[in-house]
Amino acid sequence: MDMSLHVQGRIGGGVVIVARGDLDYGATDRFRQCVERSLRPPPGTLHLDLRLVTFIDSSGIGALVAAHRQAEQAGSRLVLENPSAVLLRTLRTAGLISLFGLPPQ
Template identity: 55%
Template sequence: MDFALHVQGRADGGTAIAVRGDLDYATTARFLECIDRTLQQSPATLYIDLRLTTFLDSGGIAAHVTAHKGAARAGIRLIVEHPMSAIHRVLHLTGLTNLLGLPPL
């Protein structure tokens, strides 16, 4: 599966970024550029939809932390949603579920 990002507004004034494919060292720069562009539009909430994300390495984990920090600086809430169970487990093991707005396992 090729890596792709899809940005879409939501009725609640938020913006969702759907991540498709592997979020890893090779793709994190594109992910963070998309995050930065989206934050400049000042959405009420930034949703990161991981339902089509197939892999997350340490670079992808770091990118989520960077995205959260950027959103916090801008006063925007960041919520990660719909991760596959393996990715949810990785985010749980790294202690990031609460930070990223995910429910516990």
């Protein structure tokens, strides 16, 4: 399944990127560009709504880590919202739960 990305503002501030589909090698360039655009100007908080992500591979994990780094460099905070079970399992396996401030279990 291809990835679709929808950017919207959030009441009270911040920007939300809603991702749907597979965050894999074929989608990472679009995902990274979307994050980069969403951080100009820095929104304070960048929310990634990932409840509809059905698959993630190592390049997708790399894109999430890069997004975290970009947000920090821009003076923003990155929040992963509603990570799917598939995504949580992959982040736990990769040892990245604490980087994104997610609960260990």
